[in-house]
Amino acid sequence: MATKFYASLLALLCFCCGEISGQKVLDDQRFDKWYKIVNSDISNNGHWSSFNKIYDNSEKRMVLLNAQTKDTISFKNVVKSFLNNNLFVVLQSDNSLLIINLKTKEKKVIKDVSDFNFKDDFQYGFIITRSSSQLVSICQPFKSSNIAQGVTKIQPLDDDLSLVLGSDFSFIVSYKTGKIITRFDSIKSQELINHTPDISNRLSKFIVKDSGRLKVLFYNWNGEKRFDKYIDNKFNDFTGFGFGDHDMLIASRKNKPISYKDSIENWYSNDLALKPNFEARKNRDFEALLLNLSTGEQISNESDPNVSNRYLIFNDQYILEVLDFANGDSDTEFLIPSIRIRNVYSHKVEFEVQKAKQFYPVGKGVLIYFENRDWWMYNLHSKKKENLTSKINENFYRFNRQNESNINSAGDLFFSNNMSKIYLTSVNNLWEYDLNSKTYKNITNSSDPEVSFKILNRAVVTSAPLRWTRYRKIKENYILIKVSHKDDIREGLSVYDDKKLERISGLDFYKLDQFVCSTSNISFTKENANTPYMLEKYNIRDKTLKVIYESNKEMFQKEKFPKAELIDFRDDVGNTTYVSVILPPGYHHDRKYPAIVCVYENEAASYKTFYFPSVFNQSGFNRSLTAMENYIIILPRIKYIINQPGESALRSVNKAIEIVSDSFSIDQSKIGIMGESFGGFETNYIIAHSGLFKAAISGASLSDITASYFSVSKTNFRPNIWKYTDQSFRFSGNFYDNKNVYFNNNPVFNADKINTPLLLWAGKEDRHVDFEQSIAMFVGLRSLKKPVELMLFPQEGHTLMKPENQKKATQYFLNWFNHYLK
Numbered sequence: 001m002a003t004k005f006y007a008s009l010l011a012l013l014c015f016c017c018g019e020i021s022g023q024k025v026l027d028d029q030r031f032d033k034w035y036k037i038v039n040s041d042i043s044n045n046g047h048w049s050s051f052n053k054i055y056d057n058s059e060k061r062m063v064l065l066n067a068q069t070k071d072t073i074s075f076k077n078v079v080k081s082f083l084n085n086n087l088f089v090v091l092q093s094d095n096s097l098l099i100i101n102l103k104t105k106e107k108k109v110i111k112d113v114s115d116f117n118f119k120d121d122f123q124y125g126f127i128i129t130r131s132s133s134q135l136v137s138i139c140q141p142f143k144s145s146n147i148a149q150g151v152t153k154i155q156p157l158d159d160d161l162s163l164v165l166g167s168d169f170s171f172i173v174s175y176k177t178g179k180i181i182t183r184f185d186s187i188k189s190q191e192l193i194n195h196t197p198d199i200s201n202r203l204s205k206f207i208v209k210d211s212g213r214l215k216v217l218f219y220n221w222n223g224e225k226r227f228d229k230y231i232d233n234k235f236n237d238f239t240g241f242g243f244g245d246h247d248m249l250i251a252s253r254k255n256k257p258i259s260y261k262d263s264i265e266n267w268y269s270n271d272l273a274l275k276p277n278f279e280a281r282k283n284r285d286f287e288a289l290l291l292n293l294s295t296g297e298q299i300s301n302e303s304d305p306n307v308s309n310r311y312l313i314f315n316d317q318y319i320l321e322v323l324d325f326a327n328g329d330s331d332t333e334f335l336i337p338s339i340r341i342r343n344v345y346s347h348k349v350e351f352e353v354q355k356a357k358q359f360y361p362v363g364k365g366v367l368i369y370f371e372n373r374d375w376w377m378y379n380l381h382s383k384k385k386e387n388l389t390s391k392i393n394e395n396f397y398r399f400n401r402q403n404e405s406n407i408n409s410a411g412d413l414f415f416s417n418n419m420s421k422i423y424l425t426s427v428n429n430l431w432e433y434d435l436n437s438k439t440y441k442n443i444t445n446s447s448d449p450e451v452s453f454k455i456l457n458r459a460v461v462t463s464a465p466l467r468w469t470r471y472r473k474i475k476e477n478y479i480l481i482k483v484s485h486k487d488d489i490r491e492g493l494s495v496y497d498d499k500k501l502e503r504i505s506g507l508d509f510y511k512l513d514q515f516v517c518s519t520s521n522i523s524f525t526k527e528n529a530n531t532p533y534m535l536e537k538y539n540i541r542d543k544t545l546k547v548i549y550e551s552n553k554e555m556f557q558k559e560k561f562p563k564a565e566l567i568d569f570r571d572d573v574g575n576t577t578y579v580s581v582i583l584p585p586g587y588h589h590d591r592k593y594p595a596i597v598c599v600y601e602n603e604a605a606s607y608k609t610f611y612f613p614s615v616f617n618q619s620g621f622n623r624s625l626t627a628m629e630n631y632i633i634i635l636p637r638i639k640y641i642i643n644q645p646g647e648s649a650l651r652s653v654n655k656a657i658e659i660v661s662d663s664f665s666i667d668q669s670k671i672g673i674m675g676e677s678f679g680g681f682e683t684n685y686i687i688a689h690s691g692l693f694k695a696a697i698s699g700a701s702l703s704d705i706t707a708s709y710f711s712v713s714k715t716n717f718r719p720n721i722w723k724y725t726d727q728s729f730r731f732s733g734n735f736y737d738n739k740n741v742y743f744n745n746n747p748v749f750n751a752d753k754i755n756t757p758l759l760l761w762a763g764k765e766d767r768h769v770d771f772e773q774s775i776a777m778f779v780g781l782r783s784l785k786k787p788v789e790l791m792l793f794p795q796e797g798h799t800l801m802k803p804e805n806q807k808k809a810t811q812y813f814l815n816w817f818n819h820y821l822k
Contacts, residue, residue: 124178529564620809646685684747695820763796
């Protein structure tokens with residue numbers, strides 16, 4: 001019965017999707033020259049910059065820019081690049097390496113290259129040839145020297161040195177001299193199991209397989225052997241190896257995967273998580289065996305299904321255990337883990353935190369963590385904990401989407417490069433805390449409650465199993481800061497250099513993004529709806545800000561491109577807000593235009609974003625392209641009221657249309673609406689409660705929220721309840737406490753009120769919103785003989801990723817609106 005139903009339904013869908021076809025087809029060739037830019041690098045002296053051009057037809061080119069003369073050179077098929085004050089190096093997909101001397105303009109091409117390594121401020125670099133696996137040193141002016149053969153990999157050690165792994169022997173090379181400074185005859189790449197550099201002690205720790213046995217070798221970087229010992233054969237059964245901070249060897253092996261294909265699953269109400277989620281985590285858990293190389297003591301660390309991650313910390317004396325499911329619930333978007341610190345030797349838990357959203361072990365026994373509404377510090381030696389932020393009369397937390405039961409830190413924690421200072425984010429300021437002197441400094445000193453700050457430096461030290469090293473470290477000698485207004489549309493930049501705060505650019509209606517930092521210069525992209533992507537450069541020393549590149553100059557003609565405007569107004573309760581409008585090229589006030597409203601949470605803020613016309617769109621809609629077809633595009637800002645997501649959207653949309661109609665000439669009989677994801681839900685709700693719209697498109701949308709509420713995510717095997725209590729819906733509680741709220745906001749329950757022709761679409765592999773949600777609305781409207789179509793895209797998820805599907809959707813959706821609005 002079910003098989004016949006779906007066969008009939010799919011046949012009907014194919015029929016419905018053909019009704020609008022055959023109309024105007026867009027010519028995507030005319031957009032080929034439009035491109036986005038992706039910022040890549042900037043030299044320390046700021047004279048040179050590199051970025052990628054991503055063209056509309058997916059062609060990609062790397063560009064070298066002279067920031068002084070603004071001359072450019074472009075390169076196709078670049079796999080890897082390097083830029084400093086003196087050199088620009090690109091490895092291309094044909095395995096050719098191009099080196100350009102930026103001072104003399106001399107060029108050198110080397111064929112058959114598989115990899116290369118250069119470093120800032122050093123004369124020498126190294127390449128590995130592809131066919132002969134030969135390591136070659138390169139110095140200016142492009143003199144080359146063969147170093148060794150049989151090379152497989154280069155691993156950085158510090159600012160100067162790298163370890164080179166070879167099939168006959170391994171060695172350390174210097175970028176200062178371009179020569180081998182230390183040789184390890186007993187370390188061969190095919191026998192190497194693990195290499196862990198100990199930078200502070202200038203030591204390399206190796207595990208090798210020697211005649212079928214595992215051996216541990218320590219060498220200092222001068223070549224002196226510090227340790228040489230075979231280890232117990234029981235370690236041969238382990239698959240993962242590493243070293244702790246001192247003399248601890250870590251061996252681990254994953255659990256065997258659990259399969260339920262041929263077994264019965266028992267789900268219990270007292271399980272910490274749903275069975276598939278819990279068992280999936282168990283599959284990723286591991287058993288560990290620790291070996292103290294100094295004493296020979298072996299310490300077992302068995303698999304624990306309640307422990308999600310473990311990290312060896314505090315000089316190999318303790319293990320930090322993370323229990324993701326300890327506070328598992330269905331009401332919050334993310335699980336809040338518990339953490340506990342266990343003594344490696346006694347196995348005793350010496351400290352634990354019930355709910356810790358962020359946590360960082362620091363130094364020789366200090367743990368920094370965020371709990372409830374504050375940052376805390378615990379000293380394992382003194383057994384004392386200290387509230388770091390209660391002494392400051394500011395809030396260091398935020399609520400998640402007006403959900404006061406879910407509290408998050410106001411911003412991420414950052415460390416200085418030497419780990420002596422931490423940087424904390426309050427709602428309105430940034431604070432520096434010195435871990436040694438225990439003193440605070442307000443580095444932004446803002447008294448404006450409508451402004452917030454965010455650190456943009458992006459250096460991150462990553463972690464490995466059973467060894468914690470994951471910190472956001474600011475490696476530069478300055479802090480780059482984004483300044484944001486609470487209106488979500490104005491932003492600016494500042495920089496703090498340990499002495500004072502300097503403003504780079506004030507609050508303005510631009511999107512600032514893709515920040516790249518060097519020693520003395522910062523480059524970033526700048527755009528808004530009327531300004532194609534620009535590349536700007538700020539010099540830390542002379543405090544100058546310059547535009548060094550303007551994109552799409554050949555294609556962008558202001559008079560022929562849609563114009564965006566921002567309208568400020570007061571809503572029905574007197575609050576200041578705004579709406580964005582995209583006007584067709586050559587707009588005339590004496591002509592009536594059809595309009596399309598695009599809904600989500602704050603589409604109006606996308607005034608900051610530049611969209612060139614394209615048929616390749618993940619949502620199947622391009623606002624610039626559509627405006628060029630003589631539509632006015634209205635982008636509202638939704639002001640939400642708890643328990644009224646649908647009504648909030650309806651009120652805000654109606655007000656936005658009213659405000660825009662006062663300023664621009666809209667044909668009130670030809671207004672369409674569209675949205676995807678949560679915007680698709682809003683579209684479904686709005687057309688069920690308003691007869692204003694003559695056509696609608698709803699993509700990847702929630703149509704039956706009660707069915708979704710009681711279903712399980714296919715991505716993380718968690719109940720979808722959190723989508724309603726802790727995300728966009730902003731419901732104040734669960735279904736059983738708010739039945740009327742859930743019923744009243746459920747679009748499919750109001751499908752009988754819909755008279756607007758509705759086009760639904762979804763990806764059949766959508767693991768965020770099940771495509772059957774779109775089918776539910778289609779079936780409901782079809783049963784009522786309402787005008788409805790459904791497009792289901794095979795092998796697509798929550799957005800459309802295949803270019804052919806993006807093009808088909810964009811063409812079809814535009815034809816849909818043309819059919820009903822023109």
